Amino acid sequence: MSRTVLHINASARHEGSLSRLKSAELVAAENADIVITRDLAEGLPFLDPTWVTSTFIAPEERDAAQARALAFSDSLIAEIQSADTIVIGTPMYNFSIPAVLKAWIDQIARVGVTFAYTENGPKGLLTGKKAIISIATGGVPLGSDFDFASTYLRFALGFIGITDVTILDKDGLAPAKAA
Numbered sequence: 391m392s393r394t395v396l397h398i399n400a401s402a403r404h405e406g407s408l409s410r411l412k413s414a415e416l417v418a419a420e421n422a423d424i425v426i427t428r429d430l431a432e433g434l435p436f437l438d439p440t441w442v443t444s445t446f447i448a449p450e451e452r453d454a455a456q457a458r459a460l461a462f463s464d465s466l467i468a469e470i471q472s473a474d475t476i477v478i479g480t481p482m483y484n485f486s487i488p489a490v491l492k493a494w495i496d497q498i499a500r501v502g503v504t505f506a507y508t509e510n511g512p513k514g515l516l517t518g519k520k521a522i523i524s525i526a527t528g529g530v531p532l533g534s535d536f537d538f539a540s541t542y543l544r545f546a547l548g549f550i551g552i553t554d555v556t557i558l559d560k561d562g563l564a565p566a567k568a569a
Contacts, residue, residue, distance in 0.1 A: 440455060
């Protein structure tokens with residue numbers, strides 16, 4: 391059985407990017423048969439009214455404009471659905487994630503596709519996957535009161551069903567546990 395890794399790069403920089411370097415090492419260590427690479431520095435569209443409205447319309451009832459509005463989102467979702475492991479390399483910008491990584495999360499968090507509402511609350515539909523995230527923090531300690539990136543990423547991935555999440559700093563170290 392082949393293993394697939396989805397490699398997400400969120401740094402605006404290519405040269406000298408510590409998150410790109412570390413996430414590439416993490417991808418290589420996975421020894422996957424297939425690696426899908428998504429470089430978010432190339433840009434992603436933000437959600438707009440047509441996109442939002444279209445998500446609440448059954449696929450077979452969408453008109454051509456609504457289908458086009460969701461086509462890119464559909465391709466991003468297909469990537470994450472096909473992956474066994476998601477490796478994300480991201481810097482911490484202003485104590486959180488880059489806007490383009492938030493845009494990626496917005497595109498893949500789709501009701502009825504990657505999560506569902508149930509009588510017990512939301513339920514993630516992308517179960518059985520793991521995520522490894524390398525965050526270059528620029529000196530902000532992971533897990534500190536100033537780290538909004540790791541908490542957000544763990545929550546957002548868990549929301550869509552990915553609960554096996556490992557978060558590492560640029561050196562491959564997990565944040566210190568509170569005593």
